[in-house]
Amino acid sequence: MAPVPSFPVKVGHIDDVQELKKTKPSSIPERFVRDIIERPKLAAVTTPSSCNLNIPVVDLSKLLNSQDLHYEIKKLSSSCDEWGFFQVINHGIDLDLLEKMEKIAMEFFMLPLEEKQIYPMAPGTVQDYGQAFVFSEDQKLDWCNMFALGVEPHFIRNPKLWPTKPLDFSHGLNEDIFEEMFGVAVQAVRMNYYPACPRPDLVLGLSPHSDGSALTELQQGKGSSVGLQILKDNVWVPVQPIPNALVINIGDTIEVLTNGRYKSVEHRAVTHQEKDRLSIVTFYAPSYEIELGLLQELVDENNPCKYKRSIMESTACTMLLTSFKARKLLSLPKSEPTNHIETPY
Numbered sequence: 001m002a003p004v005p006s007f008p009v010k011v012g013h014i015d016d017v018q019e020l021k022k023t024k025p026s027s028i029p030e031r032f033v034r035d036i037i038e039r040p041k042l043a044a045v046t047t048p049s050s051c052n053l054n055i056p057v058v059d060l061s062k063l064l065n066s067q068d069l070h071y072e073i074k075k076l077s078s079s080c081d082e083w084g085f086f087q088v089i090n091h092g093i094d095l096d097l098l099e100k101m102e103k104i105a106m107e108f109f110m111l112p113l114e115e116k117q118i119y120p121m122a123p124g125t126v127q128d129y130g131q132a133f134v135f136s137e138d139q140k141l142d143w144c145n146m147f148a149l150g151v152e153p154h155f156i157r158n159p160k161l162w163p164t165k166p167l168d169f170s171h172g173l174n175e176d177i178f179e180e181m182f183g184v185a186v187q188a189v190r191m192n193y194y195p196a197c198p199r200p201d202l203v204l205g206l207s208p209h210s211d212g213s214a215l216t217e218l219q220q221g222k223g224s225s226v227g228l229q230i231l232k233d234n235v236w237v238p239v240q241p242i243p244n245a246l247v248i249n250i251g252d253t254i255e256v257l258t259n260g261r262y263k264s265v266e267h268r269a270v271t272h273q274e275k276d277r278l279s280i281v282t283f284y285a286p287s288y289e290i291e292l293g294l295l296q297e298l299v300d301e302n303n304p305c306k307y308k309r310s311i312m313e314s315t316a317c318t319m320l321l322t323s324f325k326a327r328k329l330l331s332l333p334k335s336e337p338t339n340h341i342e343t344p345y
């Protein structure tokens with residue numbers, strides 16, 4: 001079940017951005033206008049050459065093929081150590097299926113508002129239709145509509161690509177370690193629709209956050225604008241979509257379990273003046289029933305345990321809510337070494 005806050009949450013009026021766009025507003029409502037320091041610099045969005053950094057690309061077929069294995073594992077390893085993000089090509093997922101998912105998601109977002117609002121997102125929650133992570137009346141809003149669903153247990157599929165190979169090479173861990181630890185994993189899907197915005201320089205599609213999940217997989221809609229950006233060495237790096245590739249990122253759960261070796265990196269989405277954008281995001285998290293333990297193989301005198309135990313006792317549910325964004329909004333600390341990460345509920 002989606003987490004429900006145990007305290008009353010007043011979120012005020014939230015404009016539906018698709019409806020707002022239809023009214024061709026002469027100015028952007030104040031609740032969407034970001035403080036100057038948070039506004040995106042559009043040069044980095046519209047001219048990819050202005051940013052020479054690109055997130056790594058991992059070829060899954062090579063990871064399964066012994067000839068190229070070593071080189072590809074090294075790439076996977078540095079992607080997880082240095083970036084927390086990579087794109088995966090030749091993943092073997094049926095492209096027709098991905099296309100179908102995109103089509104269904106678009107059909108949903110194109111429904112009349114009343115029909116989408118049959119599934120309203122309750123204030124302070126992250127499930128169904130609306131804006132997630134709104135916890136107060138004066139919080140700035142994202143230029144985005146979301147539809148989030150939990151996946152029924154019998155449909156849940158474990159990802160083929162838990163990034164354990166580099167760990168099993170360097171630390172002798174079992175390659176299936178995460179799969180074994182997580183039990184019957186929790187899976188949630190969020191569809192994000194970012195309509196074109198007349199002033200993309202003033203708004204954010206999705207506020208900076210890290211994902212509370214173990215692993216996140218993201219499909220970018222065909223023909224969508226470039227919108228996803230990740231924070232690398234204090235620079236927002238745009239993720240250039242590669243046709244049919246999927247974007248994978250490490251979530252907070254794996255950052256903590258690997259004692260900070262793999263990074264759960266802050267990311268955000270920006271909007272575009274003419275183009276809409278769709279992303280379909282699948283979050284994998286450990287079973288609610290499981291008590292997680294740090295991978296002891298990654299702890300020694302040079303790498304002391306960086307996280308206190310309470311986070312290990314969090315359920316997947318609270319993990320999703322202790323994402324960086326939620327923590328920031330609730331004024332809870334980011335997972336700095338030695339910090340105690342509280343769960344909000």
Ligand SMILES: O=C(O)CCC(=O)C(=O)O
Nearest residue numbers: 190192227228269279281
């Ligand atoms: O739409 C995107 O590219 C980002 C989505 C995302 O980060 C999320 O849903 O957590």
Ligand SMILES: [Fe+2]
Nearest residue numbers: 209210211267
């Ligand atoms: Fe995210």
